[in-house]
Amino acid sequence: MTEALMQNEDFTDGLLDFIARSPTPFHAVQSMAELLEHAGFQRLTETEQWDVSRGRYFVTRNDSSIVAFALNRPLTEHGIHMIGAHTDSPCLKVKPNGAVTANRYLQLGVEVYGGALLNPWFDRDLSLAGRVSYLNEDQQVAHRLIDWQQAIAVIPSLAIHLDREANDQHAINKQLHLPPILMPLPESGSAPDFPALLLEMVNDQLATEHDAGAKAVKVLDYELSFYDVQQPAVIGLNDDFIAAARLDNLLSCYTGLMALLDHDGEHNALLVCNDHEEVGSVSTAGAQGNFLQSVLARLCGDEQGMSRTMASSFMISADNAHAVHPNFVDRHEPGHGPLINAGPVIKVNANQRYATNSETGALFRHWCATVDVPVQSFVVRSDMACGSTIGPITANQLGVRTVDIGVPTFAMHSIRELAGVKDAFYLYTVLRHYFG
Known part of the structure; x- marks a missing residue:
């Protein structure tokens, strides 16, 4: 067995365990906090004074949203590489x-x-x-x-x-x-x-x-x-698929967390996982609340520092994408049908339901190519409504360059969803490279 395959299997086992231990957003944040503390991240609270110019920290809100970050360099000069996901599921x-x-x-x-x-x-x-x-x-x-x-x-x-x-x-x-x-x-x-x-x-x-x-x-x-209560599992004739509840969007939470835990490069890195995305994000713990903005304001110090930092920063909004269902091919835009185990998907919408533009999409394609990760594109049919993510909300609130991406998925919002074993590891690979 090759080292890459062994790493993929270990990663998948960890993902299945994380999902099994996270039946609600509260449990997901609890599981993430335990992994962060085990890795040496220091827990902060919003009620205390922070002195966090360098180091590894995390803070939670409502027990259902979490922001974790690793600071290595001055923010105003170097910005921060961010990943956003959500902890809730239908x-x-x-x-x-x-x-x-x-x-x-x-x-x-x-x-x-x-x-x-x-x-x-x-x-x-x-x-x-x-x-x-x-x-x-x-x-x-x-x-x-x-x-x-x-x-x-x-x-x-x-x-x-x-x-x-x-x-x-x-x-x-x-x-x-x-x-x-x-x-x-x-x-x-x-x-x-x-x-x-x-x-x-x-x-x-x-x-x-x-x-x-x-x-x-x-x-x-x-x-x-x-x-x-059915446990997450790897299924398929050749063990190609991950079958589990809450893949949307615990898969992105876990891949982002693993990329942050493995982060040892020079970039400043941050992961935010918000609650209430599935119902519009309008809450203190949701992306339309001020949780992330409040954390960044503390780190940047003042309004000018915040503006300079965001101008040098980037956000990857990671949320699952619709794979082409072979029994319903007509529900997808021709030429934009993501396949399972063919790489993460860049999501585009002209009406800004996704935050991707040509600059941010190009950067993500480049990062994928650098680590030999295939990449795909998704756009909804012109005669169908398009969903959305925390991407446009975060881009609007922070003024930060943002790309919307995700792993191709079948049966999204079902009690049991289906994604690809390779795709989960592909996403982890490019997110780890992105954090540096």
């Missing part, structure tokens, strides 16, 4: 008073988060994870991440016998058809108290951790998402 989120009963079954009401493909959520083994906020014995508000890990719920399909047109037309009512079933109710007695279940889970977790904090006495709020 999913089903539990409503605040989610517990409902119907026909003697306990269910949880859910909201659809983002532009999810809903049909694949039926008949899957679902678990539940997220953040719970609670009052502890010291009368303090605290927060914990929880994850049931095992399958605790399912959304059964209606039998074909009761919906003979299901294969021809199947409309899903988000309110009526999506609440997952957790358990049948006993003939006598009331339904389990869902907040009480959360409280018990938090206290069980606290009991197993040294110096974890005072016991929880009341659940105040929560942000919980259902997810498929």
Whole structure:
């Protein structure tokens, strides 16, 4: 086995493990923070004074967004090479008073988060994870991440016998058809108290951790998402594909993180992974918030320093791209159909739904050529709507040159997506070179 192949396999194994440990944006940021701290990055908080002219640091916001950076040279003279991605994925989120009963079954009401493909959520083994906020014995508000890990719920399909047109037309009512079933109710007695279940889970977790904090006495709020417990896997006749939930966009988060951890060159380097991209990025933790801008302002010192730094900087917005589906070739623009395992994709849109221009696209092509990474192009058909990314938002807020790129993907926004093993490593290779 060649050294390059061994590196690719190690990288893929790490990616699968990262996705498995990151069922929500909270868990993804927790996993990234652990890897950064293990590599010697120092954790900062937004409430403290920073003195970070040189070194390796990271800071989080809302437990669901993260900025990590390595500074080696003066920013105003040399700028900073940045990579942007997002931690969130389309999913089903539990409503605040989610517990409902119907026909003697306990269910949880859910909201659809983002532009999810809903049909694949039926008949899957679902678990539940997220953040719970609670009052502890010291009368303090605290927060914990929880994850049931095992399958605790399912959304059964209606039998074909009761919906003979299901294969021809199947409309899903988000309110009526999506609440997952957790358990049948006993003939006598009331339904389990869902907040009480959360409280018990938090206290069980606290009991197993040294110096974890005072016991929880009341659940105040929560942000919980259902997810498929099927593990990420390498599949295909020749192990060509990565099949997993949340490839959009944990794959980009992981490749950017690995490139930063391997960074030992002279460039200043920064990775930002924002929450809430799938719903428009309008939040304190989203790309339309001021998280990245606030961090850069601290590093640059004043407005003139910020302007000089951004003029010398570059942003790669990494978010998955649509691979040409062989069963739906007509949905793609001729001559611009990305193939899986044929390299990362430069995404272009004349109406600036992507931030790429001829200068930034040319630079990315050059970086790919320098490390022998193939590169592809994507543009949406003129008669179809185009999606967007954090790229145009960041370019607008910072005035920084930006290119939108991503790994070709099938079944984007499904509960289980498909990407190429080679493409993930290709992306890592060029991002590592870009950081220097």
